[in-house]
Amino acid sequence: MQQRLARGEAAALSELYDRFAPLVHGLAHRVLDDEDAADSTTRDVFAYVWEHPDAYDPRRGPLRSWIAALTQERAAGRLRRQEREGSPEQIEEKVRTASAAARADYIVTSMPASLRAALELAYFQRRDYRQTAERLGVTEDEARRRLRLGLQLLSSATTRGLPAASAAPPRVPPGVGRPR
């Protein structure tokens, strides 16, 4: 994909969009809570990837994580710029909270489907863990294990960056690809 983007294949750009637009838009929306701002961030992110296909280093993790980290960074930057009210500390706190929420979304979509299904049943459908076990066709032990592990994964959203982001912050040259 990266090579195809570097070669300037419009068809590769289309594929990139189809594969990642829901992720990018979803994360941006979670941070910014605004449709237009999320649309703009989506444009920003894809424009950046298209204009700088070499910015992604496959050795540092999957493209998906990199794009998620890039999105979160862009969305947080936009949130910071558009916040007019509050002290710098309050704004930073808001950015931090919004970023954690976006990381949590990413973690949920990236966690093994078995864990996601357990959380879905217990939280969104309000089943207890025994019903969850029954619905999933697993032992009660396993249902408890999945719920606990799922939440443990999720709790890392508040303490760390996205998996690839903490290891490899996106190399975004200042002023490139975003209106200032």
Added chain:
Amino acid sequence: MARLPRIPTPRKPAEDGDWPARASVPRPRTGAGGDAETAAEPAAGPRTERMERTEQAERAERTARSAPDAPADPDRPAEGAGPDAAPEYDHVLLKSLLGAWALAACSAEETTALESHLTRCGACADEALRLRDAVGLLHHEDSLDLDPTLRSRVLDGCLDRRPARVPIPEWAVPYDAESARLEALLHDMAEAEWRAPVRLRWFDGRASAVRETTVAGVIGHLLAVDGLVAVALGLPDPLAALPLPKAAGPSARTEALWSAGGLPDLEGAFGGVPGAAARPGRAAEARADPEAEAYGGLFTGHAAAPAARAVRARWRDQGHTLLRTISFAGPGVTGLDVAYHDFRLPLKDALLERAFECWVHAGDIAEAVDYPYEPPAGPHLNLMVDLAARQLPGTIAHRRRAGLAAPARRLSAAGAPGRTLHLEVEGAGGGHWYIPLDSPGTAATPEAAVAHVALDGAEFCQLAAGHVPPQEAAAGQEGDREAIRDVLYAAASLSRL
């Protein structure tokens, strides 16, 4: 390209380790020092705990990324009841309840036992707080109905900033857009919706016809007919492994695929489904499981979700390959013809026809699962109407030969003006078309119009898709009724399975 994390197979109970147990083997505590919430811990206590937590998180992350089955935890049997545990609720059990507790998903008795334990066990209390905070991060996935116009805005914005060195030809863009829209619809669909019965309707020249299939069956149909374009481009025929009649057209190819219940080589296609490649046992499982009916039932309503996803992946991959091939092929490729059963279309028109079919069948699927689905963008709709309008004269002539249309009224020399129908299509993508009535060879002119039909663009396409019987088309009509009838019936006759 990154793939979604694979879906791990359900673990056998024997493999169930208490996942974080190793990291939190209970430390011996004295009665007072055991209360980490209030009492000062020995210096090593909190530090160890932090380290343990980091380790947990890292392990959790590894699990999330690669999802290997957790090794059976050798520590577990050694982990006995804490000093404070009731006989039926030992520390291990209580700890395992923490996730369920944070989600308010255990029994009242368990909740009481655990909460009493939390006042005595600092490690569990810490984790309980963390997990409860984590619950606050759970969030209903917003219905990701991306604004369908966002795609073209984003892509155009990108291409303005850095023009493509290998662009998608203008005439292939509707196919790119429509296949992406269908893919987005499928992406948003829940598992159960894949089993929804889908009604395919068309007009067979004399009457409305209908066939019922599944979502997977519709995607199989698109795969089979898009395959005609693939073959014209020299790409592999996706149905190569099936016994096909000679010069099989869209219907015969679709029937062949449906009656085969799938593709023999779709087993291999499981590798194309995210996560399946790492599970060599998968295809065998699917075969062994009579419930799954992975192949036999693929298009009859019992489709196993993985098999349905494999068909979808195959269709999508083929679409990507078509666009890529066309992008690299250069202008010469437009000279190619695509052979349908009893007619040929130039590649440009064939791809437009595939875009149209993709929209129509996406609409069929959307209707079956009760999703809204918009018509294509105006400029694309315009091209589709234009293609249909261009096919009308030939179709009228064909129907006339079959005795289904009124005989020509006038014999005009080729190129000379003849009786004309003025087709006015309203709304986005609309326009005016002049259809020669007596023979495809005559010139159609506004002056020679004997009838005028006006209808909405999407309505016209519904007619051309065979979804609206010609006698019921909501069209403003004026002039020669026989001419109008012939054109509306010809429009409906453009449809087929």
